[in-house]
Amino acid sequence: MSRRELEWRVRSGARTAVHHLRSSARQSRWRRADLLAALTDAPELEDVRRLLARHAWQDAHVALSRYFCEQPQRFVIGPGSREPLRDAITRRFPESTRHAVVRADRILAGEYDLLGYRGLRFASASAPFVDWHLDPVHGRRMPKRFWSTIAYLDPAFGDHKIVWELNRHQHWMTLLRAHWLSGEASYRERFVEELKSWMPANPPLTGANWSSMLELGFRSISWTWALNGFADSSSRDESPWTIDLLLGLDRQLDHVEQNLSYYFSPNTHLLGEALALYVTGRALPALAANARRGELGGRLLVAEAQRQIAPDGGHRERSAHYHRYTLDFYLLALVVARITSDPIEPDLSAVVRRLADAAAVLADDRGRFPHFGDDDGGSTLPICGRATDDVRDSLAIADVLLGHQSIADAPEEACWVLAHPSLASVSPGAPAAAPARERTSASLPDMGYFVSRSRGGVHALVHAGPRGYLNGGHAHADALSMTVALRGTPLLIDPGTGCYTTDADARDRFRSTAYHNTAQLNGRSQSMPDGPFHWTSAPTTVLHAWRTSPDFDYFEASHDGYHPFEHRRHVLFLHDDLIVVFDRIDGPAIADAATHWHIDPRWKVAVDGPCARVSVAGEAVDFWFAGGEVEHLVADPSTGLGFCSREYGKIEPGSTLRARASGEIPMWMAMVINLDARNAVSAVERVLSPNPSAASAAPFELEIARRHSIDRVVVGQLQGQNPAAVQSNGIETDARFCFWRSEGPHVSAVGLVDGSFMRGTGGHRFGVALRTACAQFFGRPGTDSGSLEKVS
Numbered sequence: 070m071s072r073r074e075l076e077w078r079v080r081s082g083a084r085t086a087v088h089h090l091r092s093s094a095r096q097s098r099w100r101r102a103d104l105l106a107a108l109t110d111a112p113e114l115e116d117v118r119r120l121l122a123r124h125a126w127q128d129a130h131v132a133l134s135r136y137f138c139e140q141p142q143r144f145v146i147g148p149g150s151r152e153p154l155r156d157a158i159t160r161r162f163p164e165s166t167r168h169a170v171v172r173a174d175r176i177l178a179g180e181y182d183l184l185g186y187r188g189l190r191f192a193s194a195s196a197p198f199v200d201w202h203l204d205p206v207h208g209r210r211m212p213k214r215f216w217s218t219i220a221y222l223d224p225a226f227g228d229h230k231i232v233w234e235l236n237r238h239q240h241w242m243t244l245l246r247a248h249w250l251s252g253e254a255s256y257r258e259r260f261v262e263e264l265k266s267w268m269p270a271n272p273p274l275t276g277a278n279w280s281s282m283l284e285l286g287f288r289s290i291s292w293t294w295a296l297n298g299f300a301d302s303s304s305r306d307e308s309p310w311t312i313d314l315l316l317g318l319d320r321q322l323d324h325v326e327q328n329l330s331y332y333f334s335p336n337t338h339l340l341g342e343a344l345a346l347y348v349t350g351r352a353l354p355a356l357a358a359n360a361r362r363g364e365l366g367g368r369l370l371v372a373e374a375q376r377q378i379a380p381d382g383g384h385r386e387r388s389a390h391y392h393r394y395t396l397d398f399y400l401l402a403l404v405v406a407r408i409t410s411d412p413i414e415p416d417l418s419a420v421v422r423r424l425a426d427a428a429a430v431l432a433d434d435r436g437r438f439p440h441f442g443d444d445d446g447g448s449t450l451p452i453c454g455r456a457t458d459d460v461r462d463s464l465a466i467a468d469v470l471l472g473h474q475s476i477a478d479a480p481e482e483a484c485w486v487l488a489h490p491s492l493a494s495v496s497p498g499a500p501a502a503a504p505a506r507e508r509t510s511a512s513l514p515d516m517g518y519f520v521s522r523s524r525g526g527v528h529a530l531v532h533a534g535p536r537g538y539l540n541g542g543h544a545h546a547d548a549l550s551m552t553v554a555l556r557g558t559p560l561l562i563d564p565g566t567g568c569y570t571t572d573a574d575a576r577d578r579f580r581s582t583a584y585h586n587t588a589q590l591n592g593r594s595q596s597m598p599d600g601p602f603h604w605t606s607a608p609t610t611v612l613h614a615w616r617t618s619p620d621f622d623y624f625e626a627s628h629d630g631y632h633p634f635e636h637r638r639h640v641l642f643l644h645d646d647l648i649v650v651f652d653r654i655d656g657p658a659i660a661d662a663a664t665h666w667h668i669d670p671r672w673k674v675a676v677d678g679p680c681a682r683v684s685v686a687g688e689a690v691d692f693w694f695a696g697g698e699v700e701h702l703v704a705d706p707s708t709g710l711g712f713c714s715r716e717y718g719k720i721e722p723g724s725t726l727r728a729r730a731s732g733e734i735p736m737w738m739a740m741v742i743n744l745d746a747r748n749a750v751s752a753v754e755r756v757l758s759p760n761p762s763a764a765s766a767a768p769f770e771l772e773i774a775r776r777h778s779i780d781r782v783v784v785g786q787l788q789g790q791n792p793a794a795v796q797s798n799g800i801e802t803d804a805r806f807c808f809w810r811s812e813g814p815h816v817s818a819v820g821l822v823d824g825s826f827m828r829g830t831g832g833h834r835f836g837v838a839l840r841t842a843c844a845q846f847f848g849r850p851g852t853d854s855g856s857l858e859k860v861s
Contacts (some may be wrong), residue, residue, distance in 0.1 A: 088215075088274055089215050099272060111355070142297075184718045193210075201232075201267055201278065214276070221277045238263075244260050248299070260295060268317060273324075282325045326358075343373065350364070389438040399417060439528075453481050518531075525744070529551060545563070545581075564585075587664070614805060623642070625805070636653075647745070660732075664740065666727075700729070703725075756771065770784075780810050783808065802826060804824025819837055819849070824846075
């Protein structure tokens with residue numbers, strides 16, 4: 070620890086100890102009179118302060134409601150934006166009112182859809198309305214004692230994620246949406262009753278709902294939405310809820326400010342806490358401390374962007390879900406900065422641009438993120454209940470704010486987030502100021518994510534970066550893993566997260582190497598877990614090649630997670646045609662290797678020898694394997710494979726294809742995905758070296774027999790070889806990697822990576838000779854070694 074950290078921990082520990090002693094001496098409770106000291110001395114609040122001093126709670130509530138309805142709008146929504154926003158949404162999205170009412174009615178019935186769970190009921194014998202400390206899935210409760218003494222990660226108390234997700238109060242946005250669009254008062258009344266129930270059940274600094282500063286931050290933002298959405302000067306409320314909400318908000322923000330996660334979880338936890346301070350600080354000047362909080366939150370958001378966001382725009386947690394969290398954090402902060410004319414707006418805009426550009430690389434053409442790293446099922450802006458891997462709303466809001474498109478093209482969520490009158494320049498009908506992003510193969514090199522994208526809707530991602538931020542708490546043992554989506558439907562998937570703490574075995578399995586689409590060696594994982602959010606080690610990954618073109622992409626990288634062995638992966642993406650994966654294991658001895666391929670549960674899988682056909686909705690894709698015995702595992706208890714968790718907490722049967730091999734080093738295994746049904750694959754075989762004594766140094770060559778062609782793929786240069794001397798069966802080349810296609814007696818296409826020539830020396834005579842070495846080439850060779858019909 071640095072001296073600065075030690076001093077901070079001493080101060081924080083001393084303050085917490087004092088608060089603990091005070092809470093032991095007298096029972097903690099809310100006191101409405103405390104709001105008087107928390108308010109500013111602004112003249113507009115003079116009546117409110119006078120009424121609070123007299124303990125005239127109901128009259129003070131009416132005065133506060135009038136204040137919030139009459140003051141200039143400083144948040145994304147406000148009482149004055151209700152009618153225009155409702156009209157715009159119902160005109161553009163005719164089904165929204167019905168959709169909002171259906172979702173909100175479930176809450177009125179006491180049913181909550183949280184994380185991967187549907188219809189949860191939180192009533193208990195001690196709390197028949199809502200038990201705010203209950204985990205109904207596991208039938209356990211969080212203890213109600215001083216916040217710092219609660220071991221909330223202990224599964225004996227249930228899953229803290231379930232308890233906290235309810236207590237984020239983000240479902241109040243669901244009630245608000247239904248209230249605004251339908252005009253029904255019952256949704257507002259439900260919010261008031263829940264707030265009235267929550268306050269005495271969660272007195273200051275008591276219970277697990279005070280234990281995580283990030284959770285208090287999320288709750289504070291939800292309360293800010295509720296205050297601006299439900300404030301109504303004409304309503305005859307029986308409860309002075311504005312007093313209770315402002316008092317609770319001030320106390321929770323004070324707790325966050327005193328216990329920021331500078332050294333506990335200085336990742337998205339700290340970002341979320343800073344966001345809460347910034348948004349509430351800028352949006353609610355009625356609280357005296359909010360000027361300081363807003364300044365602190367803004368300063369942290371700008372500073373942490375330099376630490377937590379890499380130059381390529383990726384969030385360093387190396388989790389798609391946490392990248393989306395971060396993007397939404399900065400989107401909300403940027404909107405509030407523009408509304409309140411904060412000088413840090415250009416800094417936040419630059420951060421949003423970087424995050425959004427990276428998100429556009431990661432998302433497929435239909436706006437879906439692949440799953441990699443942890444996914445805790447949460448959301449920053451769950452206004453309409455969109456799936457957390459569907460980032461169309463986040464990308465659209467970013468595009469509008471950055472001038473790439475108008476709100477007329479954006480989902481409903483954008484209408485809510487961009488409802489403020491000052492954002493009229495991005496209102497419906499405003500022209501786009503810049504062209505939309507071009508969707509092509511790209512990479513996030515600092516994060517180590519490489520995305521191959523084809524015009525036919527194939528989106529593939531390969532991971533070759535360092536694992537995780539700081540202790541890698543939300544990263545998985547997934548070096549060189551890959552995912553594939555086909556026209557918006559996930560095909561090869563990361564099976565998910567499962568849970569964090571309630572099932573240690575499931576937590577470790579779902580982030581292990583075997584649960585990712587990569588190679589496992591000698592039954593080991595690339596890293597071994599050390600508790601739910603730590604690892605004993607991290608592999609070093611080295612990128613050797615990433616090449617993209619309109620015709621094909623090529624990826625090559627290695628890692629040392631199995632030291633003294635090395636795993637090297639080569640992937641050819643022949644756009645809308647083939648994906649070919651080669652795995653080479655090098656090392657000192659005989660090895661047992663396995664590659665795992667996890668198929669999304671929507672696909673039906675049938676295995677026939679070395680071929681696995683997967684199909685869904687009339688579409689079929691064939692997987693072919695060479696160099697391993699293929700098994701299809703579904704919910705297999707002996708291996709623990711064949712499961713997936715598409716949403717946090719929900720574990721379901723899935724399909725895992727496992728190819729296993731053992732033998733002498735070096736060992737090669739290959740897998741081919743055929744994406745062109747018109748040119749079906751009939752066989753995939755390794756072409757062996759004619760010289761057995763040189764087999765270990767020979768290039769790896771694969772022959773793919775198809776309906777209309779024979780495809781040959783060769784891994785050429787191997788470490789330590791003379792590039793000019795690489796020869797294979799019927800080919801001589803100095804390329805790192807090459808392929809060619811023959812249709813009958815003619816070679817119809819060739820490609821090479823990092824080379825200058827390629828000659829057919831066997832049955833097919835053809836030649837490619839370039840003036841200088843080329844990083845990537847695709848062409849159609851002539852009959853003479855120097856002639857070319859196409860160079861790209």
